[in-house]
Amino acid sequence: MNLYAVRAIYSFEMARTFRTMLQSIASPVISTALYFVVFGSAIGSRMTMIDGVPYGVFIVPGLIMLTVMMQSVANASFGIYFPKFLGTIYEPLSAPISPWEIVIGYVGAATTKSIMIGLIILAVSFLFVPVTIAHPVLMLCFLTLTAISFSLLGFILGIWARSFEQLNLVPMLILTPLVFLGGSFYSIDMLPPVWQTVTLFNPAVYLISGFRWAFFDTADVSIALSLLAIGVFSAICFAVISWMFATGYRLKN
Amino acid sequence: MPPIIDVQHLIKSYAGGGFALDDVSVEIESGEILALLGPNGAGKTTLISIICGLTRITEGTVSVGGFDVVKDYRKTRALIGLVPQELMLEPFETVFETVSLSRGLFGCKPNKSYIESVLSQLSLLDKKDAQMKELSGGMKRRVLIAKALSHEPKILFLDEPTAGVDVELRRDMWNVVTELKQRGVTIVLTTHYIEEAEEIADRVAVINGGKILLIEEKDKLMKRLGTKQLRIELQAPITTLPDSLSDVDVQRADDGMSLIYHYDVKAERTGITSLLSKLASEGIVLRDLQTYQSSLEDIFVGLVTEENK
Structure with a gap:
């Protein structure tokens, strides 16, 4: 394994993150604070408890997941699309480095950044509501697995996209609805029965539910099912990336 | 001594039809400077891209240093430094960071003093903390060369290296090329400035329409055809x-x-x-x-x- 190459890509991408630290962190922190003010305080104060948890606290895992999923896709897709756009992708493609080492470098950096932002949001939430975490280690596992799987999705998107418009299209048209309708702000028990069934086809439901379980020990779907969903989602992403590299899809003539 | 680059019956065709390379065979000797001449669209860049692993082979074989470029790509690519035709650089990165990235990508341990010596050789040392977007076109070209040399390659590809550069840089670049040749580095360059090939190359290959029309020692060629x-x-x-x-x-x-x-x-x-x-x-x-x-x-x-x- 070309460890120096993986390290070089990872450090180069992380340096970009640290250089733009203020934008990278200020924006998710401000939007999260707004969610807490609007949903947690203004609306939440008029709502009853959900699964025995005050609404302001209930939305914390969903908010973290919402941001982590969106950030993972955005970071990883930009990370690989930008060198493609500039043409600098010629270098990793002509270097003695395997496709999976390229993936580890780019997806690793995107994952790290998303986890950092997720943890910062968690820290911010302590300022607004009294959050408790029932299973801290599993919470970190869920956070990491979600960041990795969505970064893989972002990587696929970055290779697929031929323009900045396309790069924004998938997050805007597909990801945002899936994540918003995945139970970030509500328990799926609160939906009419038909929509509860429809919602079960949304992969985000399983991730958010599992993550929420790590906080409150209660979940919409079983924890095993949540883990299976992350596993299947990641496996699909791995398969697509393998196919992309094997065929040189939008990377090589 | 076996050739350091051995291209045999190489064909590159496109799905839509047509050939970029049509049964190309070239043997490049270790330590020589080969000039690849040909009009636009002749297949020069495609040939270089295939040797470097950027373009897939349709048919034929390419070996570098005795290893197959597809099966043993880690060994072959580690030997090669590529200076592409276009000025492709990340605008917000510094010169030092971008050259360090290249060294890492090619599997070399970080080595600040070596990178500084390459930058110094290319008159870039005083710009090492400058961002790419602050540099002139000529300076960017120097950075691309520094990136290609960052992992001490045995083979250097220069794809149209002097397109749009000033006289001073051209002189510097040929000095670097001469020095590399003395160190035993094999150099393959494509150029539109034929007088440069005439001045610097040991052998000349003429390519047109995806075919090698001739490959011969420059002096002999001049005598034979002149x-x-x-x-x-x-x-x-x-x-x-x-x-x-x-x-x-x-x-x-x-x-x-x-x-x-x-x-x-x-x-x-x-x-x-x-x-x-x-x-x-x-x-x-x-x-x-x-x-x-x-x-x-x-x-x-x-x-x-x-x-x-």
Whole structure:
């Protein structure tokens, strides 16, 4: 394994993150604070408890997941699309480095950044509501697995996209609805029965539910099912990336 | 010694039809400078891209340092440094960071002093903390060369390296190339400036329409294909050529003030002595003599035009 190459890509991408630290962190922190003010305080104060948890606290895992999923896709897709756009992708493609080492470098950096932002949001939430975490280690596992799987999705998107418009299209048209309708702000028990069934086809439901379980020990779907969903989602992403590299899809003539 | 780059019956075709490379075979010797000449779209960049692993092979084999570029890509790519034609760089990165990234990508341990020595050789050391967007086009070209040299490659590809660069950079670049050659680095360059190939290359390959038209030592090529021209300036103009010169390939020029004689350098007899004695016996007084050898450019244009007919 070309460890120096993986390290070089990872450090180069992380340096970009640290250089733009203020934008990278200020924006998710401000939007999260707004969610807490609007949903947690203004609306939440008029709502009853959900699964025995005050609404302001209930939305914390969903908010973290919402941001982590969106950030993972955005970071990883930009990370690989930008060198493609500039043409600098010629270098990793002509270097003695395997496709999976390229993936580890780019997806690793995107994952790290998303986890950092997720943890910062968690820290911010302590300022607004009294959050408790029932299973801290599993919470970190869920956070990491979600960041990795969505970064893989972002990587696929970055290779697929031929323009900045396309790069924004998938997050805007597909990801945002899936994540918003995945139970970030509500328990799926609160939906009419038909929509509860429809919602079960949304992969985000399983991730958010599992993550929420790590906080409150209660979940919409079983924890095993949540883990299976992350596993299947990641496996699909791995398969697509393998196919992309094997065929040189939008990377090589 | 086996060739360091061995391309055999290489074909690159596109799904939509047409060939970028059509049965190309080239053997590049270790330590030589090979100039790859050809018009736009001839297949120069495709050939380089395949050797570097950027483009997939349709048919044929390519080996570098005795290893197959597909099966043993880690070994072959580690030997190669590539300076691409376009100025492709991340605008917000510094010179030092971007060159360090290249070194890492090629599997080398970070080495600050080596990178600084490369930057210094390319007159970039004082710019090492500057961002790419602050640099001029020529400086960016230097950075691309520094990136290619960052992992101490055995083979360097320069794809149109002097397109749009100033005289100073061209001179610096050829100094670097000469130094690399002395260290035993094999250099393959494509260029539109044929005089550069003429000046610097050991061998020249002419490629057109995806085919190698010829590959030969530059000096031999010049001798083989070069015709020479003798220009004889006269003391007084002549209105017609004397009958004694009717069987000689000589023409009047400059309203009879000069004569132009074409001869073959590889021929056993050039015919110059007999021409001069005939002129003397006709009483024609000479003022000056000049010879002119066809340049590589003349040869190149001749070959490509012939191929296109």
